[in-house]
Amino acid sequence: MREVLLISVAAIAGAMNSVAGGGTLISFPTLIWLGVPSIPANATNAVALWPGSLGSVWGYRREMRGLDTRVWALVVPSVIGGLAGAVLLYRTPTDVFDRLVPVLILFATVLFMVQEPLQRRFNLAPYHEARSHWFSWVMFFQLLVGIYGGYFGAGIGILMLAALSVMGHTDIHQMNGIKNVLAVAVNAVASAYFVVSGLVVWSDALVMAAGAVLGGVGGAGIARRIGRTAVRRMVVVIGFAMAVSLMLRL
Numbered sequence: 024m025r026e027v028l029l030i031s032v033a034a035i036a037g038a039m040n041s042v043a044g045g046g047t048l049i050s051f052p053t054l055i056w057l058g059v060p061s062i063p064a065n066a067t068n069a070v071a072l073w074p075g076s077l078g079s080v081w082g083y084r085r086e087m088r089g090l091d092t093r094v095w096a097l098v099v100p101s102v103i104g105g106l107a108g109a110v111l112l113y114r115t116p117t118d119v120f121d122r123l124v125p126v127l128i129l130f131a132t133v134l135f136m137v138q139e140p141l142q143r144r145f146n147l148a149p150y151h152e153a154r155s156h157w158f159s160w161v162m163f164f165q166l167l168v169g170i171y172g173g174y175f176g177a178g179i180g181i182l183m184l185a186a187l188s189v190m191g192h193t194d195i196h197q198m199n200g201i202k203n204v205l206a207v208a209v210n211a212v213a214s215a216y217f218v219v220s221g222l223v224v225w226s227d228a229l230v231m232a233a234g235a236v237l238g239g240v241g242g243a244g245i246a247r248r249i250g251r252t253a254v255r256r257m258v259v260v261i262g263f264a265m266a267v268s269l270m271l272r273l
Contacts, residue, residue, distance in 0.1 A: 025057060029227055030234035037075035037238025046072060046238075047177035048131060050231065059224055061121050062112060066222035069176060070214045071231030075239035076207050083200030091190075093158060094201055097165045098208045104169015105209035109216040112174045129266040131177035136259045161186045165205070172206070173213035179206060 032053045036046030047068060054064035112120070164186050172179040183202045192198050217223050 026230050028053070028057070029230045030237075033071060033075075033231035033234030034238035036072060037078075037235035040072065040075055040079065040235075040239065045131075045177070046075075046235075048128060051177070052128065054224075054227065055124070057227075059227065060117060061124050062115070062117055063222050063224050065112065065120075065175065066214075066217035066220075067224045067228045067231070069210055070217060070223050071228045072235045073207070073210045073214050074232050075235035076203060076210060078236060078239045079203045080200070080207055083197075083203060087197065087200045087204070090197065090201070091192075094187075094190075097162065097186075097201075097205055100162050100166035101169045101172075101205045101208040102212050104166045104171075105173040105212040106216060108170040108173020108175075108209075109213035110173075111170070113216070113220050113222065125266045125270040127175045128177065129263070131175070132259060132263055132266060134178035134181050137181075158190065161190055168205075169209045172209040173216075176210065176213075179209065 032050050036050040038046075039049070040046040050072060051064060051068045054068055055061060059067065115123075165183070168179050168182045168186070171182070180202055183205055184198055187198045187201055192201070
């Protein structure tokens with residue numbers, strides 16, 4: 024029964040990440056409710072969902088052609104930040120992280136909720152002429168995003184989309200492709216650290232990884248038929264519900 028629940032939840036999370044993001048807001052709290060301690064749950068979730076993110080990169084391969092080569096420089100702060108965040112998580116006392124979890128989920132849910140309004144706002148801004156001026160700040164901002172991503176991760180998509188908008192990007196499909204590449208970089212180094220540190224619950228991670236891949240490949244079509252708006256509303260409701268329920272458990 025546990026395996027069925029985990030593979031189902033991971034499939035939903037994988038489908039959500041491929042369409043709108045926010046899959047962690049479902050998969051991570053599920054691990055906690057199944058009795059996995061918060062820090063191993065976070066590590067296990069990161070490792071389990073990483074293959075699905077890698078599949079999303081392949082899905083946007085066409086949009087990545089002719090890309091501004093400076094974007095690849097953002098991989099460097101992503102990797103450094105991802106490792107720093109993972110180390111920070113490993114060194115955080117469990118009781119402290121337990122108190123932070125509801126706040127992090129609430130923050131990620133609000134971030135997810137305002138994603139589209141923020142996206143529209145940034146895309147309207149005339150940043151094309153100021154790309155060089157903004158690039159050093161974008162590099163620093165991506166470092167902070169990487170640290171947050173390695174530490175917790177939910178909601179990093181909208182942060183990266185905002186940074187790419189500041190660089191002058193307006194093609195949302197290409198921006199999603201870049202975002203997925205950077206997310207893979209953050210999660211890859213964080214996941215590697217979690218594996219080496221022995222934080223991953225492999226019996227759960229392997230089941231969830233299979234579900235995430237299935238969801239990312241096949242579930243996206245179902246999510247699209249349901250509709251982007253409906254999916255986003257479900258994520259917001261679930262995110263708030265999980266944050267409140269975890270707060271009540273403290």
